[in-house]
Amino acid sequence: MNSSNEKALVVAPRTYKNDKNYNHSSDEIKELLNTLGIKVSGLITQNISVINPAYFVGKGKANQISAQASELKVDYVVFDEDLSPVQIRNFQKMNKDVRFIDRTGIILEIFYNNAKSKESRTQVELARLEYQLPRLTRLWTHLERQMGGFGTRAGAGETQIEVDRRIIRKKISFLKKRLSDINKNRIVQSKNRQNFFRVSFVGYTNVGKSSLMKAMTGSDVYIKNELFATLDTTVRKLYIGDQNYVLLSDTVGFIRNLPDNLIASFRSTLQEVVDSNLLLVVLDANSQDLYNEIETIKEVLNEIGAKEIDVQYIFNKIDLVDQEKIIYLKNLIPEAILVSAERSLQISKINESIKNKFESWIKIFQKSQ
Helix, strand or coil: CCCCEEEEEEEEEECCCCCCCCCCCCHHHHHHHHCCCCCCCCCCCEEEECCCCCCCCCHHHHHHHHHHHHHHHCCEECCCCCHHHHHHHHHHHHCCEEEEEEEHHHHHHHHHCCCCCCCHHHHHHHHHHHHHHHCCCCCCCHHHHHHHCCCCCCCCCHHHHHHHHHHHHHHHHHHHHHHHHHHHHHHHHHHHCCCCCCEEEECCCCCHHHHHHHHCCCCCCCCCCCCCCCCCEEEEEEEECEEEEEEEECCECCCCCCCCCHHHCCCHHHHHCCCEEEEEEEECCCCCCCHHHHHHHHHHHHHHCCCEEEEEEEEECHHHHCHHHHHHHHHHHHEEECCCCCCCCCHHHHHHHHHHHHHHHHHHHHHHH
């Protein structure tokens, strides 16, 4: 994507099946596009009872979407759902002047832009290629050059798409092996930290986890007000008195319906969470969709095998809410700590909570030695 001055038409079909909750989902997809620098020029919503295998929506609505995209002169039509390869191809045939992308495609693009380390770049590239493989069309050309020599010339009777698929499969195989090697190194690092009490920030993206880490440890961490600003795990020492310290980690943020292939690719990074003794679940006090964000976090923790780990809930950004919302937050999760990383309010309460958990852990740890 070349996002300078680009525009998108957002399509938000709602099926209300499989217990999906669409509260504020349209706002979320707009924020994702804003992170890419793409302006939303229009929004089409429709409640549907049956998913059309050809277009997700009905043929008439598909024609309307295509016509409105041309009228608005947008660069992209973005679905706030996941489309099948067939659905994307059908839309692309209908309107060749616009690129049709689904929710997973947008998230992958953001991850690709923000991956910095060798590990995160490998993880994102693998997820992107696995997503692209079944979606290849005649639009995919010159892959051999893009893949840095992974391609081969077409054999007799072999189409360009078949060559492209072969190139991508080779690259996927290579990336999986590289990721396996990286994961082995991470396992060694993890074993070296077993004698330390480990604490991890988890939560929705852009709730202020990195800001909290900076406020608590005083260390320099990358902070930017956008979704998925950081994808790499950051580990810092947090001193909690008597020369004791714990290891405090911050890793990739969560989001509603995080694509399965991204969770799979980032499993080694998320292992930092699984190996923790305490999880600091950070929530945005100013959010209008807290219940569903909490459920999203629980789902991801369950999926990566971290649901049994001790949890401390934290509501950040309390400086942005009124007294009525504060009462609501206290009723929602009575044991939660209310803080503001921006204004350094109540940060010491988090440290106290960690210290109490650490003291309980150290007694058990010392007995086991």
